[in-house]
Amino acid sequence: MTKQERLLMLSDLMLLAVAAVWGTSYGVAKSALAFYPVLGLLALRFGITFVILAPALRHLRGASARALREVLIAGVLLLGIFLAETFGIQMTRAANAAFLISLCVVLTPLVEWLLLKRVPSRVEGVAVLLSLFGAWLLAGDGALNFNPGDALILLAALLRALTVCVTKRVMRDPALPPLTVTAVQSGVAAAGSAAVAWLFAPRQWQPLPTFNEHATFWAYVAYLVLACTLFGFFAQNFAIKRSSPTRVSLLMGSEPAFGALFACLWLGERISSTAWAGGTLIVAASILATVRWNVSRTSAAQT
Template identity: 80%
Template sequence: MPRQSQQERLLLMSDLMLLAVAVVWGTSYGVVKSALAFYPVLGLLALRFGITFVLLSPALRHLRSADFRALRGVTLAGALLLGIYLCETFGILLTRAANAAFLISLCVVLTPLVEWWMLKRRPSRVEWIAVALSLLGAWLLAGDGTFAFNPGDALILAAALLRALIVCVTKRVMRDSALPPLSVTAVQSGVVAFGSAAAAWLFAAGQWRPLPSLAGHPAFWGYIVYLVLACTLFAFFAQNFAIKRSSPTRVSLLMGSEPAFGALFAWLWLGERISLTAWIGGAMIVAASVLATVRWRAWRVSAANA
């Protein structure tokens, strides 16, 4: 009984951490947009994840005891994360924000299918209901409901699929190995940093520019500190911690509340106008997260015993 209680506390902790990540990543869009006014995309990614990699480098010592399968899996997770950031960033440049918001939310729908295929776990009826509710909320949040597919949309759709894949791949890595979440985060950060630097060096030399000075551009470095500490170090550690203790579908649903928190942040900090339809959509996404979080079977048993 005490062991079961401890597992329930860990699951609750992981759920709360994922909701905190959704809040943090929701704010990251405005912060990244502000930082890009000072520094280009690939350079910013290399800087952000390079600093994270250096800070987490002591955690790499655990890789010495990992087998080849675990190393291959964690490296693949890093490559998927690099693909996500490249597809998302350049996709947004080529499409409307409304299209991007709707398409990236499709990862909530794709994750149960990928989990079913990769991990042989069939999502529950409640999870499917939450998926449908989240998808409808994302459609309302995206804007006016109009949609015209363009090349940028293909990149965003690819990012959504990669998001679903990375959650399932990371779940398999965390399940089949004893690697700590910090070690997995360190490898992922290193792959994104070096991958972004290589892409800039090979294909976009103009992305390399002198870094803004600390004295002349304190706001830029404030953005970097926030992106590294909150949006990368905490967020990826929390995600990897939760994936080890929960199902990919549950993780995806909790993370699916990110657009709702992003819209709230844009309204509060950036002064963007949010329509009533968008507010309703955001509320539906949050409701889907709550629906995925509550352990309904345990609640019914508890109510029956009361």
């Protein structure tokens, strides 16, 4: 196995781990929102992440003007994702959110085709359809009553697809390591959340819960920062640098399945057998995208 193949395998495993972590983030974020408002929580989460990653900003000095512009765009898109996603979760059912955010898997190949001129492979197309059908089952036999929260989650799915493709172009610049890109994205998300709160929702700024009286809240914040943000976005950017946006989205497509499992274990939600079948199909689609891609790649290398 070559070094490139080992790195690709590592990035695949990291993406599956991120899918599991991000699947739990909905329940954790919902629990944290019981203590602190949306915009304040986002500013806190990404502000702490930015401070931790600030030393990585030194690499920006060697980046081109185009790369700097695109990494800022990626940061604005990330801000949009979390604003739409977090407010959307408050306004809709978890099952609706799981289905609609999974549409990112379907939207990414289309966005990649338009922005990066890469036509999805036949195997990727099959995996996309399989993942979409699984998400439909996971949502509860497709019982989707559209509401404003659903519209926000759908917007977040589209922004996710755009972000993956824009980040792919950013990561083509060898001067920008994944940690640097994550630092810029976090800084833009933190500043943007604070600005939106300051200008449009001043009530979102409240005194921070004290550690002594609300240690649980700070445990939630630590998990969101360390696992869901630092590890999650580093791993995603690391994988995007070595793979295609469609492949990354397919591997991340198992996120709703992990989210359903976490909701069952952590929040006590009841999951139907149909929903479990849907989650299994989503995970199967991620495995198909990984295994078949490696097989075809190996065959191509031998010819």
